[in-house]
Amino acid sequence: MGRMLKFNVFRFNPQDPASVPHMDAYYLEETDAMTLFIALNRIREELDPSLMFDFVCRAGICGSCAMMINGRPDLACHTKTQSLPDEITLMPLPVFKLIGDLSVDTGSWFRAMHERVESWVHTTKAFDTEAVEEPMSNQLAEEIYELERCIECGCCVAACGKANMRPDFMGAVAFNRIARFMMDPRDERRGQEYFDVVGTEEGIFGCLGLLGCEDVCPKDIPLQDQLGILRRKMGWQSIRHLFSRWLPD
Amino acid sequence: MERAVDTFYSDLLCIGAGLAGERVAVEAASHGFQTICLSLVPPRRSHSSAAQGGMQASLGNACMGEGDCTDIHFSDTVKGSDWGCDQEVARLFVETAPVAVREMAHWGIPWNRVVPGKGTYFKAGKQYEKVESPEREGLITARDFGGTAKWRTCYTSDGTGHTLLFTMDNEVVRLGVTMHDRVEAICLIHDGVSCFGAVARCLKTGKLRVYLARATLIATGGYGRLYRESTNAVICDGAGQILALRTGIVPIGNPEAVQFHPTGIVPTNILVTEGCRGDGGTLKDVNGERFMHIYEPGKQELASRDVVSRWMMHHIREGKGVPSPYGDHLWLDIRHLGEQHLKTKLREVDEICHEFLGIDPATQMIPVRPAQHYSMGGARTNKDGAAYGLKGLFAAGEASCWDMHGFNRLGGNSLAETIVAGRIVGQKISEFLEGCDVAIRTDLPRGFVKQEEERIERIIRGKDGKENVYAVRNAMQDVLMEKVGIFRNGADLRKAVEDLQEIHARAGRIGLRSGSVGAHPELALALRMTGMVRLALCVAYAAEQRTESRGCHAREDFEARNDRDWLKRTLATWNEGDALPTLSYEPNSAIWEIPPGERGYGTCKIICTEDPAVCRMDPEPIEDN
Numbered sequence: 054m055g056r057m058l059k060f061n062v063f064r065f066n067p068q069d070p071a072s073v074p075h076m077d078a079y080y081l082e083e084t085d086a087m088t089l090f091i092a093l094n095r096i097r098e099e100l101d102p103s104l105m106f107d108f109v110c111r112a113g114i115c116g117s118c119a120m121m122i123n124g125r126p127d128l129a130c131h132t133k134t135q136s137l138p139d140e141i142t143l144m145p146l147p148v149f150k151l152i153g154d155l156s157v158d159t160g161s162w163f164r165a166m167h168e169r170v171e172s173w174v175h176t177t178k179a180f181d182t183e184a185v186e187e188p189m190s191n192q193l194a195e196e197i198y199e200l201e202r203c204i205e206c207g208c209c210v211a212a213c214g215k216a217n218m219r220p221d222f223m224g225a226v227a228f229n230r231i232a233r234f235m236m237d238p239r240d241e242r243r244g245q246e247y248f249d250v251v252g253t254e255e256g257i258f259g260c261l262g263l264l265g266c267e268d269v270c271p272k273d274i275p276l277q278d279q280l281g282i283l284r285r286k287m288g289w290q291s292i293r294h295l296f297s298r299w300l301p302d
Numbered sequence: 303m304e305r306a307v308d309t310f311y312s313d314l315l316c317i318g319a320g321l322a323g324e325r326v327a328v329e330a331a332s333h334g335f336q337t338i339c340l341s342l343v344p345p346r347r348s349h350s351s352a353a354q355g356g357m358q359a360s361l362g363n364a365c366m367g368e369g370d371c372t373d374i375h376f377s378d379t380v381k382g383s384d385w386g387c388d389q390e391v392a393r394l395f396v397e398t399a400p401v402a403v404r405e406m407a408h409w410g411i412p413w414n415r416v417v418p419g420k421g422t423y424f425k426a427g428k429q430y431e432k433v434e435s436p437e438r439e440g441l442i443t444a445r446d447f448g449g450t451a452k453w454r455t456c457y458t459s460d461g462t463g464h465t466l467l468f469t470m471d472n473e474v475v476r477l478g479v480t481m482h483d484r485v486e487a488i489c490l491i492h493d494g495v496s497c498f499g500a501v502a503r504c505l506k507t508g509k510l511r512v513y514l515a516r517a518t519l520i521a522t523g524g525y526g527r528l529y530r531e532s533t534n535a536v537i538c539d540g541a542g543q544i545l546a547l548r549t550g551i552v553p554i555g556n557p558e559a560v561q562f563h564p565t566g567i568v569p570t571n572i573l574v575t576e577g578c579r580g581d582g583g584t585l586k587d588v589n590g591e592r593f594m595h596i597y598e599p600g601k602q603e604l605a606s607r608d609v610v611s612r613w614m615m616h617h618i619r620e621g622k623g624v625p626s627p628y629g630d631h632l633w634l635d636i637r638h639l640g641e642q643h644l645k646t647k648l649r650e651v652d653e654i655c656h657e658f659l660g661i662d663p664a665t666q667m668i669p670v671r672p673a674q675h676y677s678m679g680g681a682r683t684n685k686d687g688a689a690y691g692l693k694g695l696f697a698a699g700e701a702s703c704w705d706m707h708g709f710n711r712l713g714g715n716s717l718a719e720t721i722v723a724g725r726i727v728g729q730k731i732s733e734f735l736e737g738c739d740v741a742i743r744t745d746l747p748r749g750f751v752k753q754e755e756e757r758i759e760r761i762i763r764g765k766d767g768k769e770n771v772y773a774v775r776n777a778m779q780d781v782l783m784e785k786v787g788i789f790r791n792g793a794d795l796r797k798a799v800e801d802l803q804e805i806h807a808r809a810g811r812i813g814l815r816s817g818s819v820g821a822h823p824e825l826a827l828a829l830r831m832t833g834m835v836r837l838a839l840c841v842a843y844a845a846e847q848r849t850e851s852r853g854c855h856a857r858e859d860f861e862a863r864n865d866r867d868w869l870k871r872t873l874a875t876w877n878e879g880d881a882l883p884t885l886s887y888e889p890n891s892a893i894w895e896i897p898p899g900e901r902g903y904g905t906c907k908i909i910c911t912e913d914p915a916v917c918r919m920d921p922e923p924i925e926d927n
Contacts, residue, residue, distance in 0.1 A: 068820030069820060103817075105823055108536055111535070111536060111570070115349075115352065158484075160483035173409070173476040186442055190440055
């Protein structure tokens with residue numbers, strides 16, 4: 054017989070005028086290899102069909118199911134109950150707009166972020182259907198992929214002290230995006246153009262260096278390194294800007 | 303009282319924003335057409351992101367792909383399909399794939415590249431040496447995948463779907479395509495001749511909306527979640543095929559063609575990529591011994607998916623499975639590939655093993671078993687992606703039956719299809735939109751909204767009964783899993799049809815247990831449930847009727863591939879009020895570049911056709927090494 058687990062789950066339906074934010078408790082007997090994906094679906098199917106939460110791939114790939122698990126942002130699908138105490142408290146991610154219960158609107162937040170950092174390769178070249186691809190070293194491709202691996206789950210944003218205080222702070226996920234394009238030779242943006250995007254208080258200079266982002270990233274993306282590199286580059290860019298008359302471009 | 307419903311107009315409505323939907327949207331938007339995408343989830347969470355392995359295109363840059371060309375890719379695809387595909391479409395596909403891969407590089411995909419010099423690789427557990435040419439340094443490289451004559455699968459580590467989807471969505475943002483995520487289309491707006499958009503339900507607020515468009519695309523992916531054990535994301539429940547089926551006009555092509563992937567992990571059915579075997583991983587049984595070389599001396603672990611899945615189930619039936627609390631399974635062994643390889647080229651696999659199984663693939667074997675993986679069937683279209691039956695309706699990707707996969711899709715051909723079909727169908731939609739105007743009667747959308755409002759009301763109030771939606775879904779999944787799985791036979795299939803008819807009746811009596819307003823997850827599933835059971839009936843009934851074995855469709859009572867009687871595609875429609883789908887058939891292909899023959903793997907019993915249109919001898923048969 055498995056442990057009896059108690060789940061304290063945040064409940065609130067903003068669409069329902071009668072609904073007030075509160076916690077509901079559910080009890081389940083732990084089964085072999087139980088994850089929060091299995092547990093939450095059982096709660097919905099067996100105990101409370103109105104419970105809202107998000108899963109898509111249930112394999113740690115799509116980033117849909119990030120939530121606060123005993124106070125720490127993580128992907129619910131890859132969290133095994135075995136690694137948690139008997140009492141498990143689940144809350145929605147902060148910063149993002151609540152849809153209901155554990156479900157938050159990451160779609161609008163990330164679309165706005167992509168628009169803000171212009172998250173695409175800026176090139177003046179037109180695609181030539183007849184031409185062979187431009188060569189790239191495999192090492193560089195792998196370095197770009199290392200940053201491209203971010204699944205945009207929102208954990209780093211939820212864990213960020215600054216983002217929790219200041220809604221317009223871009224967050225580590227945006228800096229990682231920028232860093233990815235800065236290392237890609239196909240993107241023709243240069244220092245000043247990147248500076249215009251992130252060289253601000255809402256951008257890299259607003260980072261308090263608390264590094265909650267690095268601690269919680271479920272994909273182990275080297276955010277600390279990227280934040281450091283970006284800060285240095287943008288710092289250098291601002292000096293360059295001050296002395297632009299004497300420095301070559 | 304009539305409630306006001308928000309209405310949105312666009313040139314193109316894309317239902318689904320995975321790779322295929324977004325690629326079509328990008329094409330239409332770059333031609334200047336205003337496009338709205340609907341997606342159940344934020345677009346980057348679509349199931350396309352889960353494709354790990356790669357995308358086939360015959361670039362021939364890697365030394366093991368030397369001499370590759372579109373003809374060989376074509377031949378592999380046709381053989382893989384067990385001659386079930388439309389050869390004209392397969393030809394179109396292989397010719398466009400290299401361009402599509404390079405276009406993605408232009409948009410920013412960090413494809414893995416050729417590293418010149420000596421390297422090692424594994425095949426069937428043995429190590430070999432290869433030498434990459436310095437002239438091709440830095441060009442897009444490829445890895446080995448099942449059912450192919452050459453190394454042809456372009457990849458970014460094992461996150462190819464992820465990088466493709468993110469890069470495609472970058473283009474969507476750049477072009478300003480409107481994205482309405484968490485919106486579910488629940489019925490198409492049509493007058494029996496043309497399609498004018500869809501009625502949709504907002505999954506944030508629960509409100510209904512009307513989307514009116516000159517062209518509508520179905521690109522909602524597959525219907526894997528009709529099965530209990532599927533590698534698919536939980537959102538892959540056939541929403542788009544259900545929309546098509548509800549019209550009573552647009553047919554589902556080959557619904558019975560359902561692929562099982564050899565390596566779903568036990569117990570969660572999360573996929574580990576075919577790249578594991580492509581890179582030299584082996585399958586082992588309870589005794590820790592390989593077995594694929596006994597059944598398939600040539601291709602061994604790298605025969606096509608249908609063949610490997612069948613031999614695995616066969617081997618388990620022979621008593622060679624590994625017993626576990628979740629049933630018998632086999633082992634996938636990638637230990638010999640080495641930690642470095644696992645941590646780079648198979649990193650997602652390494653993560654899945656650690657996080658979901660608690661094992662280290664560098665030192666332990668992975669428990670695997672075939673699980674439902676891909677729907678070759680879908681909304682039937684012509685080669686332009688135009689759906690049969692309704693003008694202005696298109697389909698692309700897994701949601702469609704464009705039909706380059708026939709009865710078995712090759713690994714690496716699905717990601718490729720999304721990008722290639724998206725490109726081609728996007729162009730065709732743009733041509734369609736050029737100078738096409740439609741007149742939409744205002745009573746048409748209003749009628750459909752009213753119909754959906756009533757349907758929702760009945761379910762919420764439980765007017766037709768109090769059936770539990772989850773119980774109905776579970777019953778349907780069990781029937782398909784147990785009776786319409788890897789091995790099929792007449793008795794089980796007939797029972798499946800019978801059971802599903804009963805479940806269909808139950809689906810009509812669903813009543814909600816929760817009464818909340820808003821997104822309402824129970825209601826969302828309840829609205830799909832009747833459609834899902836109808837689709838399941840299409841799968842089971844079409845499988846029962848097809849008295850032959852072809853590709854993934856393996857009948858124990860009809861073991862031969864019957865080209866004489868079954869060189870044809872099932873078309874399933876549903877007439878409202880009926881208890882069974884209506885089936886009709888059409889020839890697989892108008893053009894037979896490669897006449898039916900042996901695949902070169904799998905058991906080979908063939909009842910030959912004597913149709914002269916099919917059997918003409920090819921003057922230059924294509925070599926397969």
